[in-house]
Amino acid sequence: MSTRILLYTGKGGVGKTSIAASTASLLSSRGKKTLVISTDPAHSLGDAFGTEIGAVPLKIAENLFGQEISVNEAINSHWAELKGYLTGLFQSQGLDPVSAEEIATLPGFDEAAQLLYLLEYYEGKKYDDIIIDSAPTGESLKLLSFPEAMTWYMDKIFPVGRLAAKLVRPVMNTIGPMPMPNDEVFKSVERLYSALRKIRDVLTNSNISTIRLVTNPDRMSFNETKRAYTYLLLYGYPVDSIFVNKIYQENTGNFFSGWRNAQEEIIKGIDYSFSDLNIFKIPLLNSEPIGFEKLREMGGRIYGMNDPDKIFKKGSNVEFTKEKGKYFVKFKLPFADKKDMNIYNKGGELILELGNWKRVLYLPAAYVDKNPIGAEFINGYLNIEMK
Numbered sequence: 001m002s003t004r005i006l007l008y009t010g011k012g013g014v015g016k017t018s019i020a021a022s023t024a025s026l027l028s029s030r031g032k033k034t035l036v037i038s039t040d041p042a043h044s045l046g047d048a049f050g051t052e053i054g055a056v057p058l059k060i061a062e063n064l065f066g067q068e069i070s071v072n073e074a075i076n077s078h079w080a081e082l083k084g085y086l087t088g089l090f091q092s093q094g095l096d097p098v099s100a101e102e103i104a105t106l107p108g109f110d111e112a113a114q115l116l117y118l119l120e121y122y123e124g125k126k127y128d129d130i131i132i133d134s135a136p137t138g139e140s141l142k143l144l145s146f147p148e149a150m151t152w153y154m155d156k157i158f159p160v161g162r163l164a165a166k167l168v169r170p171v172m173n174t175i176g177p178m179p180m181p182n183d184e185v186f187k188s189v190e191r192l193y194s195a196l197r198k199i200r201d202v203l204t205n206s207n208i209s210t211i212r213l214v215t216n217p218d219r220m221s222f223n224e225t226k227r228a229y230t231y232l233l234l235y236g237y238p239v240d241s242i243f244v245n246k247i248y249q250e251n252t253g254n255f256f257s258g259w260r261n262a263q264e265e266i267i268k269g270i271d272y273s274f275s276d277l278n279i280f281k282i283p284l285l286n287s288e289p290i291g292f293e294k295l296r297e298m299g300g301r302i303y304g305m306n307d308p309d310k311i312f313k314k315g316s317n318v319e320f321t322k323e324k325g326k327y328f329v330k331f332k333l334p335f336a337d338k339k340d341m342n343i344y345n346k347g348g349e350l351i352l353e354l355g356n357w358k359r360v361l362y363l364p365a366a367y368v369d370k371n372p373i374g375a376e377f378i379n380g381y382l383n384i385e386m387k
């Protein structure tokens with residue numbers, strides 16, 4: 001079996017790190033070679049295990065390795081050429097040479113660094129499971145939408161092909177002071193481009209990757225989770241489960257009875273709204289789950305006899321169907337509102353815009369020259385008619 005990738009995301013503080021760490025602990029104790037990595041710049045994986053975890057994978061326990069990704073480290077070790085290009089570019093503009101620290105603050109570098117590490121570990125085939133403890137929702141969505149946004153941008157604007165580079169370079173050189181990158185730099189940009197395409201394929205392949213939502217039974221996390229789910233499906237990511245964490249148990253006393261009732265109401269809403277996902281319910285424990293043993297125990301409580309890396313639900317989020325001579329694109333988007341959406345065909349790509357997010361769907365041949373003429377929501381699916 002090839003490596004499985006499990007990514008845990010959700011609102012701040014709901015228990016992503018604890019659940020990712022307990023999943024990793026349980027997997028490793030059951031004999032799976034497991035790497036747990038934190039992509040949250042405010043790392044707390046080390047705190048969860050009660051040990052120091054560094055910028056390279058370190059052994060935490062038998063079969064268990066951990067890493068807290070550092071973008072500076074990634075830039076220094078992975079991107080010497082790109083750094084060279086950026087330095088040259090900055091200098092040509094009369095700016096001081098850039099340091100790795102400054103490059104690290106450029107938009108997109110965090111995301112790119114994390115994704116490159118992930119691809120490296122996936123392709124290295126050293127681990128049975130890679131568990132990702134990710135940053136709170138907004139940042140995770142930025143990370144997951146990055147490959148598509150970036151490759152789209154590079155496709156359209158940056159002349160990636162070597163041939164194109166050769167054609168463009170003389171023109172660029174006559175236009176202005178901006179230096180065209182040399183062959184080395186082009187090679188590294190090409191590598192980045194193909195790596196991003198690959199990692200997107202890996203992360204959207206439901207046989208390999210699974211995204212898991214973590215929430216608490218309160219109104220605000222519930223709402224954020226619904227939005228996150230919609231955006232994840234919009235980007236074609238396979239989500240199989242939701243983890244409802246920190247549920248008050250019976251006999252918590254009078255003070256908490258109001259909270260318990262409120263939680264019960266929200267849990268009913270979660271059961272209803274996420275009935276297509278596997279729902280894990282986790283009690284509020286009587287102490288913080290810190291350290292390998294407690295985490296492993298928590299993992300056992302969550303998954304029971306199930307394999308934590310099992311695919312609890314499989315299926316594609318997009319379907320192209322033809323009914324009675326009419327062409328449809330069916331898109332699973334359970335919590336979106338049609339009035340917030342903008343849908344159009346642009347050069348054979350179906351563009352779906354929802355708020356600030358945009359998904360580009362490459363249309364199959366039969367759909368390339370068809371335009372959306374109507375859309376309606378049926379049972380959580382956006383049915384787009386194409387003509």
Ligand SMILES: Nc1ncnc2c1ncn2[C@@H]1O[C@H](COP(=O)(O)OP(=O)(O)OP(=O)(O)O)[C@@H](O)[C@H]1O
Nearest residue numbers: 012013014015016017018246283284285287288289
């Ligand atoms: N089921 C639980 N019972 C008791 N304490 C818990 C439980 N789950 C998590 N905690 C505690 O809640 C706190 C927040 O958990 P955690 O750090 O895992 O959340 P997070 O979603 O990763 O937060 P952040 O968004 O800051 O990364 C921690 O102190 C953790 O030990």
Ligand SMILES: [Mg+2]
Nearest residue numbers: 016017040044
């Ligand atoms: Mg965390």
